[in-house]
Amino acid sequence: MSDHWKLFLRNLNEFWKAFRRNKLGLVGGFLILTALLAAIFAPALTPHSAVDIMRDSNGRALTFASPAMHSPLGTDDAGHDVWALLIYGARISLMVGFLAGFISMFVGSSLGIIAGYFGGAVDTLVMRVTDILMVIPDLPLMLVLVATIRQMDLKVSPLSVLILVIGLLYWTSAARLIRSQTLTIKERQFVARARAIGAGHWHIVRKHILPQLMPLIVTNTVLILSTAILIESGLAFLGLGDPTQPSWGTMLNFAFSRSAISNGAWWFYLPPGIAILWVSLGCILLGNVLEEMMNPRLAAHYLEGDKGMIAITDKETGL
Amino acid sequence: MTPNPILEARELHTYFPVPQSLFEALMRRPHLSVKAVDGVSFALMRGETLAIVGESGCGKTTIARTLIGLEAKTKGEILFDGKEVALRDGQTAIGLQHLRQRAQMIFQDPYESLNPRATIFDIVAEPLVVHGLAKSERERTAAVATALEDAGLRPAEHYFMRYPYELSGGQRQRVVIASALVLQPELLIADEPVSMLDVSIRAEILNLLRDLRQKRGISVIFITHDLSTVAYFADRIAVMYLGRIVEIGLTREVLRDPQHPYTKALLSVAPAPNPRLRRKRVILQGETPNPINLPNGCRFHPRCPVAFDQCKIKDPQPTVLSKTHQAACLLLEK
Numbered sequence: 001m002s003d004h005w006k007l008f009l010r011n012l013n014e015f016w017k018a019f020r021r022n023k024l025g026l027v028g029g030f031l032i033l034t035a036l037l038a039a040i041f042a043p044a045l046t047p048h049s050a051v052d053i054m055r056d057s058n059g060r061a062l063t064f065a066s067p068a069m070h071s072p073l074g075t076d077d078a079g080h081d082v083w084a085l086l087i088y089g090a091r092i093s094l095m096v097g098f099l100a101g102f103i104s105m106f107v108g109s110s111l112g113i114i115a116g117y118f119g120g121a122v123d124t125l126v127m128r129v130t131d132i133l134m135v136i137p138d139l140p141l142m143l144v145l146v147a148t149i150r151q152m153d154l155k156v157s158p159l160s161v162l163i164l165v166i167g168l169l170y171w172t173s174a175a176r177l178i179r180s181q182t183l184t185i186k187e188r189q190f191v192a193r194a195r196a197i198g199a200g201h202w203h204i205v206r207k208h209i210l211p212q213l214m215p216l217i218v219t220n221t222v223l224i225l226s227t228a229i230l231i232e233s234g235l236a237f238l239g240l241g242d243p244t245q246p247s248w249g250t251m252l253n254f255a256f257s258r259s260a261i262s263n264g265a266w267w268f269y270l271p272p273g274i275a276i277l278w279v280s281l282g283c284i285l286l287g288n289v290l291e292e293m294m295n296p297r298l299a300a301h302y303l304e305g306d307k308g309m310i311a312i313t314d315k316e317t318g319l
Numbered sequence: 320m321t322p323n324p325i326l327e328a329r330e331l332h333t334y335f336p337v338p339q340s341l342f343e344a345l346m347r348r349p350h351l352s353v354k355a356v357d358g359v360s361f362a363l364m365r366g367e368t369l370a371i372v373g374e375s376g377c378g379k380t381t382i383a384r385t386l387i388g389l390e391a392k393t394k395g396e397i398l399f400d401g402k403e404v405a406l407r408d409g410q411t412a413i414g415l416q417h418l419r420q421r422a423q424m425i426f427q428d429p430y431e432s433l434n435p436r437a438t439i440f441d442i443v444a445e446p447l448v449v450h451g452l453a454k455s456e457r458e459r460t461a462a463v464a465t466a467l468e469d470a471g472l473r474p475a476e477h478y479f480m481r482y483p484y485e486l487s488g489g490q491r492q493r494v495v496i497a498s499a500l501v502l503q504p505e506l507l508i509a510d511e512p513v514s515m516l517d518v519s520i521r522a523e524i525l526n527l528l529r530d531l532r533q534k535r536g537i538s539v540i541f542i543t544h545d546l547s548t549v550a551y552f553a554d555r556i557a558v559m560y561l562g563r564i565v566e567i568g569l570t571r572e573v574l575r576d577p578q579h580p581y582t583k584a585l586l587s588v589a590p591a592p593n594p595r596l597r598r599k600r601v602i603l604q605g606e607t608p609n610p611i612n613l614p615n616g617c618r619f620h621p622r623c624p625v626a627f628d629q630c631k632i633k634d635p636q637p638t639v640l641s642k643t644h645q646a647a648c649l650l651l652e653k
C-alpha cells in the first residue's frame with residue numbers, strides 16, 4: 001500500500017531531522033561510511049592489488065619503501081603497497097566485524113526475548129549460560145577456541161571460524177539487556193490487551209515486543225560492531241587471522257613479526273591501527289547518539305494512576 | 320423459560336500468591352495470598368449492563384481480567400452463553416480463544432493500552448488478523464473504517480496511518496473502543512473506561528458507549544469507582560468490598576434504597592444528581608484492610624458505622640430483599 005510507503009518516508013524524514021542535529025552522530029556516520037565506501041570501491045581507489053609487489057626500475061622489490069607517489073602509504077617488507085593492503089583489508093575487517101556483530105546481536109536478542117517473555121525454566125537456563133560465559137574472559141576463550149578449531153582441520157575457512165566464534169560467544173551482554181527490556185515491555189497494558197483479543201505468543205512477540213525493542217537492538221548492533229571489529233583485530237594480531245586474506249589485524253601482526261618497528265616503517269603499522277580506531281570510534285559515536293535519541297522514547301512510561309478515585313477514608317474528599 | 324445469561328460467575332475466586340523470602344520459606348511460614356476476588360457470583364443477561372462499583376483495590380480489575388482469562392481463577396466457574404469457559408472448546412465448554420472473539424475488554428488507561436509503535440489502522444485491524452477474519456485488504460479496510468466511524472473518529476481514513484501519540488486521550492479511548500467493536504462482540508467488559516480521561520470528555524465517551532450498546536444490543540460489564548456515572552449507564556449495580564459483592568440490585572433499587580451499610584456510605588459521599596436524594600454524609604473511619612489478612616466475620620466490620628458484636632464472628636451471606644435485590648449484612652439476616 002502506498003500509504004505504508006508514505007508513512008515510512010515520513011518516519012525516516014523525522015528520524016533524519018532529529019539525527020542531523022547531533023554533530024557527533026554525523027561524525028560517527030561519516031567515519032563508518034568512508035570505511036565502507038573504501039572497502040566497496042577498493043579497486044577504483046588503487047591501481048594495485050593486495051598481492052602486487054612494487055618494484056624499482058631494475059625489477060627489484062621495493063621493501064619498506066617510505067610513502068611516495070606510486071605507493072601513497074609506502075610498502076611493506078615484501079614490497080606490497082600498504083594503501084592497497086589497507087583498503088582491501090577493510091573488506092576483511094568490516095566483513096568479519098559486521099557478520100560477527102550481526103550474529104551476536106541476533107543470538108543475543110533472540111535468547112533475551114525468549115528468556116524474558118517466557119520466563120521459567122527457559123529463562124533460568126539462558127541466564128545460567130550467560131553467567132558462565134560472562135565470567136570467562138572473552139579474548140582468551142576465543143583464542144583457545146579458534147586455535148583448537150583450526151587444528152581440527154575442518155575444511156572451514158579461517159574467516160568463517162573467526163566470525164562464528166566471535167558471533168556465538170559475544171552475545172551475553174545483548175541477551176541480558178534485551179531480556180530485561182522484554183520483562184518490562186511484557187507487563188505493559190497493550191500486551192495484556194493483545195492477549196485479551198486472543199493474540200498468540202508469536203504474534204505478541206512479533207507485533208508488540210519486537211517493535212519496542214527495535215531501537216535498542218539497532219543501537220546495540222552498532223555498538224557491538226565496534227567490539228566485534230576490535231576482537232577480530234585482536235585475534236588476527238595474535239596470528240589467528242587468515243594470512244591469505246589479510247585484515248587490519250593481520251597487517252599489524254605482519255608489521256610486528258617482520259620488524260617494521262626496528263626498520264622505522266611507521267607507514268606499515270600506523271595505518272591499520274588508525275583504521276581500526278577510525279571504524280570503532282565511528283561505531284561508538286553513532287551508537288551513543290542513537291542510544292541518546294531512542295532511549296527517552298523507549299523509557300516513556302505512563303504510570304497507572306488512580307486520579308479521582310473515591311477515597312472513603314478518614315478524610316472527607318471533594319467528591 | 321428464562322433466557323440464558325450471556326455471562327455467569329459462580330463463586331469466583333482469584334488469589335495472587337505473595338512471594339516468600341528465603342527466610343520465610345526456611346521458617347516454613349504459611350504461604351500467603353492476596354485475595355483479590357474472594358467469592359463473587361453474578362449473572363449478566365443479554366443486552367444488560369451491570370455496573371461493578373467499589374473503591375480502588377477492591378478487586379474490580381482483577382474480576383475483569385479473570386473473566387477474559389488474563390488471570391487464572393483460583394476457584395469457581397465462569398460461564399459464557401451457558402458454556403463453561405475453558406482452555407479449549409468442548410461439548411459444554413467454550414475455549415478462551417472463542418471467548419475472546421465474542422467478548423472484548425476495554426482497559427482503564429488509553430495511554431497504555433495502545434502499542435506506541437503501531438498505526439491506528441493496525442491496532443483496530445488486529446483482532447481481525449488474530450482471528451483470521453476479513454482476510455482481503457478491501458474487507459479489512461472496510462471493517463476498520465466502519466469501526467472507527469462508529470467510535471466517532473471521522474473521517475476514518477484520516478486516522479489510519481497515525482500513531483497513538485498523535486491523538487488525545489479521548490481519541491485514543493475511541494480507538495480502543497473501535498478495536499473492541501470490530502469483531503462485533505456480544506459482551507463488552509469496560510474497566511473504568513473514562514477514569515483516566517479529562518473530566519470534560521468523559522461524558523462524550525460515556526455517551527458513545529451508551530449509544531453503541533443501545534444500537535447493537537451488546538451486554539456490558541461496566542466497572543467504575545464513580546457512582547455518579549452509574550445511574551446514567553447501568554441497568555443493575557453490584558457494589559464490591561474487598562473482593563466480594565456486598566450488594567447487588569437494579570440501579571434504581573440500589574441508589575434509592577441502599578441496604579448495605581457500605582453502599583449507604585458510598586452513596587452519601589457521591590455527588591447526587593438529585594438533591595432530594597442527598598443524605599447525611601457517612602464518613603468511614605480507617606483504611607481499607609489489606610486483602611492478605613482479611614478481618615474475621617464480616618470483612619467490613621472494622622470500618623462499619625453500625626457494626627455489632629456478631630459482626631466480628633459471623634460472615635454474612637447474601638439476603639434476598641426482592642426478586643432483584645440482595646445484600647450481605649447481618650442486620651438484614653433476621
Ligand SMILES: Nc1ncnc2c1ncn2[C@@H]1O[C@H](COP(=O)(O)OP(=O)(O)O)[C@@H](O)[C@H]1O
Nearest residue numbers: 335353355374375376377378379380381382610
Ligand atoms: N498481579 C497481582 N499480583 C498481586 N496482587 C495483585 C495483582 N493484581 C492486583 N493485585 C491486588 O489485588 C487487589 C485488587 O486489585 P484490583 O483488582 O486492581 O482492584 P481495583 O481494580 O478495584 O482497583 C489489590 O490489593 C491489588 O494490590
Ligand code: SF4
Nearest residue numbers: 617620623630648649
Ligand atoms: S454485617 Fe455488621 S459489620 Fe458487616 S455490614 Fe452488616 S452491620 Fe456492618
Ligand SMILES: [Mg+2]
Nearest residue numbers: 376379380427
Ligand atoms: Mg482497577
